[in-house]
Amino acid sequence: MLSGFKKYTHDYQLYSLQDAFSKEELEAFDTRVRKEITEPEYICELKIDGLSLSLVYANGVLVTAATRGDGSVGEDITEQVKRIKDVPLVLSEPIDIVVRGEAYLPRRNFQKLNLEREEEGLPSFANPRNAAAGTLRQLNTKVVARRGLATFLYQEASPATNDTQEEVLEYLEKLGLVVNEQRAFATNISEIWAFIEKVATQRDSLAYDIDGVVIKVNQLAQQDALGFTVKFPKWAIAYKFPAELAETEILSVDWTVGRTGVVTPTANMTPVLLAQTTVARATLHNVDYIKEKDIRLGDKVVIYKAGDIIPAVQRVLLDKRTSVSVALNIPKHCPECGSDLLHFEDEVALRCVNPLCPAQIREKLIHFASRGAMNIMGLGNAVVTQLFDKKIITDVADLYQLTIDDLLKLDKVKEKSAKKLYQAIQSSKENSVEKLIFGLGIRHVGSKAAKIIAENLSNLDSISTATAETLSAIPTIGTVLAESLTKYFALDGTKKLLAELKAVGINFDYLGPVKRDDAPLSGKTVVLTGKLSQLTRTEAKEKLENLGANVSGSVSKKTDIVVAGSDAGSKLTKAQDLGIEIWTEEELIKL
Incomplete structure (x- = not known):
């Protein structure tokens, strides 16, 4: 934030x-x-x-x-x-x-x-x-x-x-x-x-x-x-709309390791104006993409902004290729830890599978602190890199052992900012558990999936011991994601990490309305219409969700109940025509 x-x-x-x-x-x-x-x-x-x-x-x-x-x-x-x-x-x-x-x-x-x-x-x-x-x-x-x-x-x-x-x-x-x-x-x-x-x-x-x-x-x-x-x-x-294009030249390529071990190539190029910004780097995605496009050092290329955000190479200008152009040197070893890189049959990426690879650990720490995850204000790339390089932290659990004195050892960190960062770390302990699940960087588990799982199983203890069948039964959670979760939580390293996080007081519970099968309106679709006199729309929606209902915006054959206030219009009429159960505001409050 x-x-x-x-x-x-x-x-x-x-x-x-x-x-x-x-x-x-x-x-x-x-x-x-x-x-x-x-x-x-x-x-x-x-x-x-x-x-x-x-x-x-x-x-x-x-x-x-x-x-x-x-x-x-x-x-x-x-x-x-x-x-x-x-x-x-x-x-x-x-x-x-x-x-x-x-x-x-x-x-x-x-x-x-x-x-x-x-x-x-x-x-x-x-x-x-x-x-x-x-x-x-x-x-x-x-x-x-x-x-x-x-x-x-x-x-x-x-x-x-x-x-x-x-x-x-x-x-x-x-x-x-x-x-x-x-x-x-x-x-x-x-x-x-x-x-x-x-x-x-x-x-x-x-x-x-x-x-x-x-x-x-x-x-x-x-x-x-x-x-x-x-x-x-x-x-x-x-x-x-189609992206704006620009011509430039490939000067060199950097290979960087992400938190999942994927090694990504990025081209350094002659700076060029593209979509009103100066661009000097572009993603080359993966080895298969480089081979498909036949991208070489010294090539003149056309670049664009994928999704109007990320610069990428669209094509090589083969008619401008000279003898200076040379094939890219595809790495066989991790640029960070030196481990052998693997190219699995079902993947397009090169991958470092060394769990102790420093780049992966560092990137996982950065992801853990990011806005969509634990949202630790002030704990960005530069600070995490310093903490890791100085060996002050080695995993996410270490973040919660940091003292203000530890933070003062970092370059350009003064007492005021150290205290602010320390407080931000402590405050993150109170996050709802879906933030922690996403922050752990489990393969295939994004922020939305983390929230859906937390809504349905209510706490990390239940989630970490759930079977793949239980997880895949949750709406929108498929078998691939469910199996990824069960494999992650079965690891001894994961069990040790969760024990450490629990010991320092990290919240393991979902703090939003929990979906329960025994809730009075579990599985029911409810529509609000008309003016309510005792509740605001927000309050009524919250009460319905706490009762297990799915609150919808319009009436259809799938609607189970319509809660009608005064001056209810076409939605009420449609519900009556479809024979849908109609409730008053008083009936909702009574339940």
């Missing part, structure tokens, strides 16, 4: 979108949808290139604005967002609602800002997205107000009060929020592609940056039926 900003735990998981980079990938998405939904209608919206926001309104008043963060926990930037002119502090209706959207810097304001920075002798921002992110990280709210950020809102994160995405957008606009007007309906990929091509021709003339088009299933009930993977909604996809 950012220094000076408080953590904010989202009431609703804020998922990211799966990316598509070709028409074929969109066709594959459409095929997946049609396996579940007959004749789906899609809505296509512009993908704004800015910073994701969540706005929380209580009784129509803005109470919290937060960044997306990792989807579960973000940063509270309420005071900064209140300085964005088009964000209403009070909605036109006194309702409880959580809205997702994007904050961005209009191109005109971006140009003005960079001109001012040049006159002041300050470095320019690389692009409007970086400028928007940098602005919202300003503790001085006067700076935020002066720079002229703007927003587009596009989703109701709380249970929706409408039946379609189009109705949601119209409703958000009615509430006083700004919605992007450019959108189109489609019933097939040809119509979607026509909209994408049209937008691509207009892209440079817009007053703001976009980097693609988002395609969503329009009917919210169908969205609920499709559901989510561990990482993404199955009912939406983000088509990304």
Whole structure:
């Protein structure tokens, strides 16, 4: 998290979108949808290139604005967002609602800002997205107000009060929020592609940056039926425009070892401007990629930013290859520990399998302290590297044995920052257990899977002794992931590490609502509709989840119960037509 900003735990998981980079990938998405939904209608919206926001309104008043963060926990930037002119502090209706959207810097304001920075002798921002992110990280709210950020809102994160995405957008606009007007309906990929091509021709003339088009299933009930993977909604996809290309030359290659032992090649190149930033390094992915592209030292290559973030080599310019070009020397031994590198048949990567490899241990420590894992503020790459190189720590358990005097042995660490870092380490002991599970770096186990497992099994003792069959029975947890977990927890080294972590007081329990088979509403899908008088929407959702329910945003044949407040509209009518059980707010409170 950012220094000076408080953590904010989202009431609703804020998922990211799966990316598509070709028409074929969109066709594959459409095929997946049609396996579940007959004749789906899609809505296509512009993908704004800015910073994701969540706005929380209580009784129509803005109470919290937060960044997306990792989807579960973000940063509270309420005071900064209140300085964005088009964000209403009070909605036109006194309702409880959580809205997702994007904050961005209009191109005109971006140009003005960079001109001012040049006159002041300050470095320019690389692009409007970086400028928007940098602005919202300003503790001085006067700076935020002066720079002229703007927003587009596009989703109701709380249970929706409408039946379609189009109705949601119209409703958000009615509430006083700004919605992007450019959108189109489609019933097939040809119509979607026509909209994408049209937008691509207009892209440079817009007053703001976009980097693609988002395609969503329009009917919210169908969205609920499709559901989510561990990482993404199955009912939406983000088509990304083709990346900008640049020509450069391969000068040398570095081979680095990651926390799983994978050895990754990175090219050092002649610096070149790409997508408004200067690039001098690019990933070469793995040995198979190098062989497939026939990449050699001295080659002229075309590079691009994969996903608009990571520079990568697209192709070698063979017509410009000279006798100076030489084949890359593929390492046979680990560049860190000297162990033999293995190239398994089912993998494309070279791998160091030495568990004592210092690079792997160091990278695991960095991962353990990272934001998505234990989130230890101030314990970044440089500090971890120093601690490891000075042999002050050798594994993650050692972090919790550190004293302030130990931290003062590090370069550029003074007493104030040492005390702050020590406190951050101690505070991380209180994290919910899914953070620890992800932080352990177990193969195939990402942050979302860790949370799902923790929700279902409630504590690390249960998880570490669970069978592969028990784990794979958890929704979205497959056999590969389950087997990876059981193998990891069966290791003697793992058992020793867990005992050490427990001894220093690390929390092993899941701190969110636990899913229990014996809970009164276990396995039930419940929809909230209408205005509640005694509970806020957030409180009602929390109570339902604590009772074991899955809270959905729209009514379908899979809905078991609808809790209806006053002025309940089409959702109540639809539930009655389908013969779904209807509860009052009082009945929910009584349960």
